[in-house]
Amino acid sequence: MSALAAKHNAINLSQGFPEFNPPDDLIRKVNESLLSGRNQYSPMAGQLSLREVIAERQNAWGRSFEINPDTDITIVPGATAGLFATFQALVQQGDEVIIFDPSYDSYAPAIVLAGGIPIRISLNQDFSMPWELLKSKISNRTAMVVVNTPHNPLGLVFSLSDWLILASLVQNTEIIVLSDEVYEHMVFDQKEHVSVLQIPELQNQAVAISSFGKTFHATGWKLGYVTAKAELSAEIRKVYQFLAFAANTPMQFAAAEFLLQNPSYENSVSEIMQTKRNYFAEGLSQSRFQLLPCEGAYFQIVDYSNISDLADTDFANLLTSEHKVAGIPVSAFYQNPNPDQRLLRFCFAKNNDTLQKSLDILCRL
């Protein structure tokens, strides 16, 4: 959709990346890192200074076990690489991995490349968890269940009670719960992000994936980390050593120093994104689009059934080519999309004038 947006000179609300820069001070620190010669390989697990500041924060946020920066955190070149290494390390030939549709596009191919079999379960019609169906799909072939909270594309968050139900379904098994938490610092209103690492019942089975690309509004930097108890982290590192070996060094030093000097930086991320969500949602309330709840991440799902009966890919194409606003058809996140669903995903992590220009168009439809 980004390529189509460029071709038609459309406002690109499709791909999920911010239009604005990371904090100036962080960029300065990257410059200083580069100029002061921090340009060679980092240790495989990442710079210790960065792992230490992450561990300190995670322990302060409350985790079900004490996060050890030496053994439990691995810095990787973006969440995608962390996901890939985790599937390669913990999924064996023929293992089943349960994922919930709509799902982020890298999961299923990465599972297949690891020799696993993706078992794709659609969320309920109202996007709640299909617990009974999940229960029926768990078997001795299940190696892993993948959760994504806050969710891309839906913008929904997993509650503590969701986690407890999931824990009850996998307890006394060796099933790994892989939680993709790249939007962990974008949660709105009274909602709170609950990490898999906060659930005591899951502590020996949990792997959490984080992304500085999202947290620093710097998706192009490709920097993230994987957190899991030492035994699981050791397996993931065995793969990661030969996947990338190490993530880029100057960004790691800069991130560590920036986080140390800005102990509550992460709170500002939710504030920025909530303001943007409100601006976009308020504007769209004047349109014929119907808005689905957005509790986190930087995506707004809209129902366009009052405007068009076209299938979502056709409507997204038309919106881009004729009206010059690009969004993503939600069917792209499914193995078996519901042909009656009329939903698009818009990314609202954009400057206000971009959002306003798109609103001017969308409100005329």
Ligand SMILES: Cc1ncc(COP(=O)(O)O)c(C=O)c1O
């Ligand atoms: C749910 C989800 N997981 C992982 C990623 C990839 O993150 P990274 O850019 O750090 O590889 C994204 C990026 O859009 C995402 O939305």
